[in-house]
Amino acid sequence: xxxxxxxxxxxxxxxxxxxxxxxxxxxxxxxxxxxxxxxxxxxxxxxxxxxxxxxxxxxxxxxxxxxxxxxxxxxxxxxxxxxxxxxxxxxxxxxxxxxxxxxxxxxxxxxxxxxxxxxxxxxxxxxxxxxxxxxxxxxxxxxxxxxxxxxxxxxxxxxxxxxxxxxxxxxxxxxxxxxxxxxxxxxxxxxxxxxxxxxxxxxxxxxxxxxxxxxxxxxxxxxxxxxxxxxxxxxxxxxxxxxxxxxxxxxxxxxx
Amino acid sequence: xxxxxxxxxxxxxxxxxxxxxxxxxxxxxxxxxxxxxxxxxxxxxxxxxxxxxxxxxxxxxxxxxxxxxxxxxxxxxxxxxxxxxxxxxxxxxxxxxxxxxxxxxxxxxxxxxxxxxxxxxxxxxxxxxxxxxxxxxxxxxxxxxxxxxxxxxxxxxxxxxxxxxxxxxxxxxxxxxxxxxxxxxxxxxxxxxxxxxxxxxxxxxxxxxxxxxxxxxxxxxxxxxxxxxxxxxxxxxxxxxxxxxxxxxxxxxxxxxxxxxxxxxxxxxxx
Numbered sequence: 409x410x411x412x413x414x415x416x417x418x419x420x421x422x423x424x425x426x427x428x429x430x431x432x433x434x435x436x437x438x439x440x441x442x443x444x445x446x447x448x449x450x451x452x453x454x455x456x457x458x459x460x461x462x463x464x465x466x467x468x469x470x471x472x473x474x475x476x477x478x479x480x481x482x483x484x485x486x487x488x489x490x491x492x493x494x495x496x497x498x499x500x501x502x503x504x505x506x507x508x509x510x511x512x513x514x515x516x517x518x519x520x521x522x523x524x525x526x527x528x529x530x531x532x533x534x535x536x537x538x539x540x541x542x543x544x545x546x547x548x549x550x551x552x553x554x555x556x557x558x559x560x561x562x563x564x565x566x567x568x569x570x571x572x573x574x575x576x577x578x579x580x581x582x583x584x585x586x587x588x589x590x591x592x593x594x595x596x597x598x599x600x601x602x603x604x605x606x607x608x609x610x611x612x613x614x615x616x617x618x619x620x621x622x623x624x625x626x627x628x629x630x631x632x633x634x635x636x637x638x639x640x641x642x643x644x645x646x647x648x649x650x651x652x653x654x655x656x657x658x659x660x661x662x663x664x
Numbered sequence: 665x666x667x668x669x670x671x672x673x674x675x676x677x678x679x680x681x682x683x684x685x686x687x688x689x690x691x692x693x694x695x696x697x698x699x700x701x702x703x704x705x706x707x708x709x710x711x712x713x714x715x716x717x718x719x720x721x722x723x724x725x726x727x728x729x730x731x732x733x734x735x736x737x738x739x740x741x742x743x744x745x746x747x748x749x750x751x752x753x754x755x756x757x758x759x760x761x762x763x764x765x766x767x768x769x770x771x772x773x774x775x776x777x778x779x780x781x782x783x784x785x786x787x788x789x790x791x792x793x794x795x796x797x798x799x800x801x802x803x804x805x806x807x808x809x810x811x812x813x814x815x816x817x818x819x820x821x822x823x824x825x826x827x828x829x830x831x832x833x834x835x836x837x838x839x840x841x842x843x844x845x846x847x848x849x850x851x852x853x854x855x856x857x858x859x860x861x862x863x864x865x866x867x868x869x870x871x872x873x874x875x876x877x878x879x880x881x882x883x884x885x886x887x888x889x890x891x892x893x894x895x896x897x898x899x900x901x902x903x904x905x906x907x908x909x910x911x912x913x914x915x916x917x918x919x920x921x922x923x924x925x926x927x928x929x930x931x932x933x934x935x
Contacts, residue, residue: 461831461835463831481834481835482837483835483837485835486836487831487832487835489828489831494826494827494828495826496829497850497851498927499851499853499927499928508833508836509837509838512836512838512839512842512846513837540927542930553832556832556836560836560837
């Protein structure tokens with residue numbers, strides 16, 4: 409499903425308290441794209457994601473998914489939260505968490521089991537289905553969140569810095585796994601990060617956001633490389649260099 | 665392509681052996697305390713003020729022979745548990761609704777936050793006038809004291825349920841009612857559990873005071889009347905039994921949390 413944002417601005421409390429976080433954002437995401445929202449902290453990239461998810465409503469402008477205006481969250485848009493613990497149901501096992509949405513939607517027992525098993529296989533958690541979230545490592549918790557989303561087979565997968573709290577090795581493995589999953593399910597993915605290498609490892613297109621307040625999309629970068637990304641490729645190195653300089657400008661703005 | 669990870673999972677439970685060792689340490693501590701008491705009471709303290717443990721045991725045997733002790737224990741526990749269970753039965757649904765629905769909160773809040781500062785003791789005489797000198801007034805007083813603690817803790821649990829859990833449930837297609845029932849309620853269980861544990865202890869305080877003021881039976885009554893007979897040893901039997909049954913019910917509650925509700929209350933039941 410295509411996502412379209414036109415002249416979207418967002419300010420807390422309807423704009424009564426201070427400057428808008430986001431101002432005049434225009435964005436089109438074609439069906440099936442892996443899009444990265446990259447930017448320094450406080451640039452409103454998570455806010456943009458929340459507007460697509462329907463957690464917040466734009467102060468002005470419109471967010472449309474498949475031609476319909478977003479009015480709230482929906483099961484067509486799955487979400488993976490950055491926080492390792494707050495979004496999981498810690499009283500449910502791994503399987504219970506992954507099957508949660510299917511149960512809520514009264515999917516038949518056979519389909520539920522099949523869809524959950526498939527999602528668990530994709531994140532490589534089939535051997536841990538009976539564990540509780542407390543018994544899992546950070547990387548496994550995030551894979552539970554991803555599987556929970558995949559089980560619902562959403563048209564759009566929204567991910568808010570899902571690997572930011574993990575160590576570098578785990579993060580890299582999960583990036584590889586995520587690309588594999590994305591190419592298997594062929595759905596739109598929007599991924600928020602502040603990590604340039606992560607952006608280059610995952611995205612087909614990278615939107616660099618300017619620093620807030622009144623943040624917006626500063627520059628757009630296409631990544632014309634195949635997966636898995638070769639970090640020694642001259643194009644990769646060139647993009648890394650350009651993105652670093654571009655993002656540094658924004659960070660400097662925040663600090664000066 | 666399958667990506668193998670080498671992540672480790674934390675250990676599941678404390679080894680059983682360590683729990684056993686812990687029990688014996690506590691047991692020896694109690695035995696030591698009783699020995700110190702016995703020696704001190706026999707040698708340094710006037711037994712009228714602090715009888716030795718052996719004299720208290722003798723007093724207990726005497727009470728059992730007169731056939732009164734078990735009756736006092738049974739009636740006190742009956743009042744405590746009935747009031748506690750009925751009070752929680754009313755308070756949990758109320759707390760859930762108050763926590764999740766603002767208009768209901770606004771209706772009940774002034775009453776709750778006004779009344780909870782009025783101890784059950786202040787209402788004892790009034791309840792006796794209203795509901796008679798029988799069991800009803802006593803059970804209602806325990807319900808009253810239990811109710812406020814449980815309502816407030818339950819509502820707090822609802823209010824503090826992390827926003828991300830509810831948002832996640834929404835993206836998974838859960839309805840408002842499903843979110844309440846399958847996310848908010850289980851997420852509030854630890855707070856309910858803690859509230860009920862505090863309320864259980866509170867029930868002991870209330871019932872003893874009520875039995876001292878207006879009853880012909882119960883451990884509170886036993887303690888109160890022992891004074892009239894100058895039987896300090898009987899008084900200690902009553903005091904000891906209160907502590908003992910308090911400890912026992914609290915332990916039972918803790919075990920319930922550790923075993924049946926483990927996945928809901930998690931580390932809340934560790935102490």
